[in-house]
Amino acid sequence: AALEAFVARYPNSTARLASLLLALEAYQQIGNQEKLQGTAKHILKIDPNDVTALALDVVLNYMKGEAGDASAASAAGAEAQRALQALASWQKPEEMPQAEYDAKRKNMTAVLNTAGGFAALQSADYASARGYYLKLIELDPSIVNYRRLGFADLQLNPLDVNGFWYLAKAEAIAQSQNDKASAQQIAADGKDRYRRYHGSSDGWDQIVSAAATQASPAPDFTVKAKPTECEQVVAAAQQTDLETLAVADWELILSHRDCSPEAKPAAEKMWQAIQAKQKNNGVGKLAFPIKVISATADSLQAAITEKNQQANKADLQVALEKPFASPPAPGTEMDVVGMVADYTPQPFLFIMQNGEAQESKPKARPKPAHTGKPGVPHRAHAKSALR
Numbered sequence: 001a002a003l004e005a006f007v008a009r010y011p012n013s014t015a016r017l018a019s020l021l022l023a024l025e026a027y028q029q030i031g032n033q034e035k036l037q038g039t040a041k042h043i044l045k046i047d048p049n050d051v052t053a054l055a056l057d058v059v060l061n062y063m064k065g066e067a068g069d070a071s072a073a074s075a076a077g078a079e080a081q082r083a084l085q086a087l088a089s090w091q092k093p094e095e096m097p098q099a100e101y102d103a104k105r106k107n108m109t110a111v112l113n114t115a116g117g118f119a120a121l122q123s124a125d126y127a128s129a130r131g132y133y134l135k136l137i138e139l140d141p142s143i144v145n146y147r148r149l150g151f152a153d154l155q156l157n158p159l160d161v162n163g164f165w166y167l168a169k170a171e172a173i174a175q176s177q178n179d180k181a182s183a184q185q186i187a188a189d190g191k192d193r194y195r196r197y198h199g200s201s202d203g204w205d206q207i208v209s210a211a212a213t214q215a216s217p218a219p220d221f222t223v224k225a226k227p228t229e230c231e232q233v234v235a236a237a238q239q240t241d242l243e244t245l246a247v248a249d250w251e252l253i254l255s256h257r258d259c260s261p262e263a264k265p266a267a268e269k270m271w272q273a274i275q276a277k278q279k280n281n282g283v284g285k286l287a288f289p290i291k292v293i294s295a296t297a298d299s300l301q302a303a304i305t306e307k308n309q310q311a312n313k314a315d316l317q318v319a320l321e322k323p324f325a326s327p328p329a330p331g332t333e334m335d336v337v338g339m340v341a342d343y344t345p346q347p348f349l350f351i352m353q354n355g356e357a358q359e360s361k362p363k364a365r366p367k368p369a370h371t372g373k374p375g376v377p378h379r380a381h382a383k384s385a386l387r
Helices: 002-009 016-030 033-046 051-066 070-088 098-122 126-139 143-155 162-176 180-198 204-211 229-239 247-255 263-280 306-311
Strands: 286-295 299-303 316-320 333-344 349-359
Touching: 033 051, 051 070, 051 098, 070 098, 098 126, 098 143, 126 143, 143 162, 143 180, 162 180, 162 204, 180 204, 229 247, 229 263, 247 263, 263 286, 263 333, 299 306, 299 333, 316 333
Parallel strands: 316 349
Antiparallel strands: 286 299, 286 333, 299 316, 333 349
């Protein structure tokens, strides 16, 4: 209090900064955080790059941020960047022993990176967070720091698979410390993220076991991503007898035509199979049981597959050979026969020409067995066999 009174009475005194620094030390010793932060801010008005005052202000804002104060977390992050720059040029005071200087420098580096990393995570700046936590695990290889580094890596786009190793390392450390609660929590989170990326949890336990004895990820560490939907569709088209597929599968393969270079020939193969089926049935047409989505006198928008019928989403556009005397109402179930001439992949739509439509009769439903008439599997067989 006496030092603060001196500063207030003699604001221009050359001893002002020294007095505030002494007050800062005193408040730090007695744990008066309010006075401590107020004094730190006084010092920073005089010397914006005072490392000790910056570090203390960062710490206090960081603590408030961890407690849920978003503005304090943001302030801690901004000040941490400035403090790290000031720390880079901070020289040892003459009166400070070398060991004390080294320890203080190391502690402040850890504290400032902790605050910077936390603030970066809160603002979803995962690339910056990654940088902070990479430095932190060298200074403080703790469960929290490894876990937050893993989280940051896995939030990048594209993600860095090293994040899985860092989460595994955090789990391994928790196990070694007999911290069962943390180990279980990290394992659940890590396995879930790993499973979503890899397709299964196979291999996770081996990564944890290896991480327990490693200081960092091996240079060749990798995790294979599960096949994308595009890759799965292409593989299915390449490995399946296309003649046996349902209409939903036709649509699935054709709708992925442009998803990769490999998908285009797979779609072309599917289209040729459809054209062959149409050509070889004797009349050059295909028949579909449909649900009307919308209709005019000379055209139909209709749904073939069960999924599209339930969603009232058209996957067939029909140009009629003869106009309707009275267009059918939406929701009407009909059978339509015509020449499938083209398709659009996205949004998917078969394009039929010379179409003929009539209301369906339950007892006259087309059967899966081949007949002399154009046809496709019964309505129930319109479900995809590839999914």
